[in-house]
Amino acid sequence: MTTTLGSTGLILNEPFLWERDKKGRCGISLPRRDVPSVAPDSELAGDGPDFPDLSELDVIRHFTRLSQWNFGVDTGFYPLGSCTMKYNPKTNERQAALPGFGGSHPLLPVELSQGALKMIYDLERHLAEVTGLDCISLQPAAGAHGELAGMLIFHAYHKDKGKQRSKILIPDTAHGTNPASAALCGFKSIPVKSNDQGVLSPESVEALMDEDTAGIMVTNPNTLGLFEGNIKKVAEIVHAKGGLVYCDGANMNAIMGIVNLKKIGVDVMHLNLHKTFSTPHGGGGPGSGPVCVTKELEQFLPVPRVVKKDEEYVFEDDCPKSIGKLHTFYGNFSVLIKAYSYVLSMGADLKKASQYAVLNANYIKEKLKSVFHLPYDQPCMHECVFSDKNQAEYKVTTLDMAKRLMDYGFHPPTIYFPLVVHGAIMIEPTETESKETIDQFIEIMKEIAIEARENPEILHAAPVKPKCGRMDETGAARNPCLTG
Numbered sequence: 345m346t347t348t349l350g351s352t353g354l355i356l357n358e359p360f361l362w363e364r365d366k367k368g369r370c371g372i373s374l375p376r377r378d379v380p381s382v383a384p385d386s387e388l389a390g391d392g393p394d395f396p397d398l399s400e401l402d403v404i405r406h407f408t409r410l411s412q413w414n415f416g417v418d419t420g421f422y423p424l425g426s427c428t429m430k431y432n433p434k435t436n437e438r439q440a441a442l443p444g445f446g447g448s449h450p451l452l453p454v455e456l457s458q459g460a461l462k463m464i465y466d467l468e469r470h471l472a473e474v475t476g477l478d479c480i481s482l483q484p485a486a487g488a489h490g491e492l493a494g495m496l497i498f499h500a501y502h503k504d505k506g507k508q509r510s511k512i513l514i515p516d517t518a519h520g521t522n523p524a525s526a527a528l529c530g531f532k533s534i535p536v537k538s539n540d541q542g543v544l545s546p547e548s549v550e551a552l553m554d555e556d557t558a559g560i561m562v563t564n565p566n567t568l569g570l571f572e573g574n575i576k577k578v579a580e581i582v583h584a585k586g587g588l589v590y591c592d593g594a595n596m597n598a599i600m601g602i603v604n605l606k607k608i609g610v611d612v613m614h615l616n617l618h619k620t621f622s623t624p625h626g627g628g629g630p631g632s633g634p635v636c637v638t639k640e641l642e643q644f645l646p647v648p649r650v651v652k653k654d655e656e657y658v659f660e661d662d663c664p665k666s667i668g669k670l671h672t673f674y675g676n677f678s679v680l681i682k683a684y685s686y687v688l689s690m691g692a693d694l695k696k697a698s699q700y701a702v703l704n705a706n707y708i709k710e711k712l713k714s715v716f717h718l719p720y721d722q723p724c725m726h727e728c729v730f731s732d733k734n735q736a737e738y739k740v741t742t743l744d745m746a747k748r749l750m751d752y753g754f755h756p757p758t759i760y761f762p763l764v765v766h767g768a769i770m771i772e773p774t775e776t777e778s779k780e781t782i783d784q785f786i787e788i789m790k791e792i793a794i795e796a797r798e799n800p801e802i803l804h805a806a807p808v809k810p811k812c813g814r815m816d817e818t819g820a821a822r823n824p825c826l827t828g
């Protein structure tokens with residue numbers, strides 16, 4: 345019998361605090377007043393708001409229990425593909441909270457902000473080293489915002505060359521935000537089919553690339569978790585026709601310190617600091633999606649830039665070809681500090697982090713491929729993609745298996761994405777999980793595959809242990825019931 349992490353024994357009902365109201369109960373006890381009152385009680389406070397009367401313990405238990413209803417990386421394994429839900433060392437949060445950073449104000453004059461500006465300047469230099477690209481702006485607030493910055497730079501570049509272009513090539517394995525960002529800049533997306541190995545072939549790019557095409561947007565590693573091995577050849581084809589190459593670098597966790605993006609032909613890319621560089625991802629932000637470019641494209645970066653003049657750090661606004669300002673002040677500063685702290689504390693070990701992330705994903709792929717259908721059976725990067733094809737004969741779907749994982753105490757992986765795999769199950773373990781945790785996950789996935797064969801009804805009803813059972817997903821999102 346497999347030992348499971350899941351249990352239901354101590355999940356209690358949680359009424360509203362108003363429903364726990366007991367007249368006269370109080371959270372504090374103050375000593376009796378020993379000075380005369382200066383005004384009659386009736387003039388002092390009035391009735392006040394209609395708050396419930398509660399003891400301190402009522403309140404503490406209520407909020408502590410609510411905090412435990414939320415699943416997070418701090419509570420368990422979170423193998424959500426395309427998200428890099430790794431554990432972020434708490435020291436990086438601490439550095440971001442240092443009074444000199446936490447208390448600084450963006451409107452302070454530069455003479456009083458030298459430390460903050462140096463941090464921004466140095467982080468740009470470090471990220472330039474990690475990516476191989478020359479110049480960076482830390483302004484964009486998210487991955488998709490970085491893509492928008494990149495597409496605006498494509499647009500500005502072609503305008504500067506004297507002829508605007510109308511199209512952009514986007515492989516079917518690109519992230520969904522890519523065509524959206526291109527459309528926001530007025531480009532028409534031209535889909536490129538990936539080949540049997542799940543990557544771009546130079547021939548398909550050659551067939552579509554022309555002089556009305558601004559360039560290509562490649563997610564690399566792509567959303568199948570595969571490295572675009574033909575990227576150099578693809579870049580040559582695009583460059584030969586005067587186009588630019590964009591790399592969606594949200595999957596940088598697989599290739600830090602291993603791939604030099606400039607050397608493989610990338611002109612513009614973004615990073616997701618809130619995936620790869622120590623800010624937790626999910627929950628609505630704040631995030632950061634730095635945009636990185638070659639020296640040739642530096643003139644188009646957002647303003648202001650932080651530059652070093654003599655020994656002083658200053659803002660540079662005088663950039664006539666800049667795409668303009670993308671965020672108030674200089675982006676989400678606290679996220680930048682965490683990335684800075686992470687990069688400095690890891691140093692050359694960033695490479696090791698990527699190697700472990702890739703090793704862990706390949707380990708899961710090899711251990712589970714006898715049980716789950718593996719559409720692309722080849723070495724993967726930091727995530728692997730299965731499908732529910734083997735379970736179809738028992739009428740068990742990806743959704744059923746994902747729901748069942750909750751009964752065993754694991755957050756489900758990403759499902760039904762990427763779209764190129766029917767019934768996709770996309771697993772990203774990250775480098776921060778131990779072999780024991782990963783082995784336990786593998787064992788549970790195998791157990792679920794046995795259940796699918798022997799007892800599919802259990803999977804159709806899953807999850808049975810969490811507080812809420814199988815929900816109507818659309819209804820739950822549109823008409824959320826927030827009363828617990």
Ligand SMILES: *Cc1c(COP(=O)(O)O)cnc(C)c1O
Nearest residue numbers: 426486487488519521563592594
């Ligand atoms: C997460 C992700 C994005 C979008 O990043 P956001 O910060 O959510 O806007 C873009 N591309 C890829 C490949 C991603 O994984």
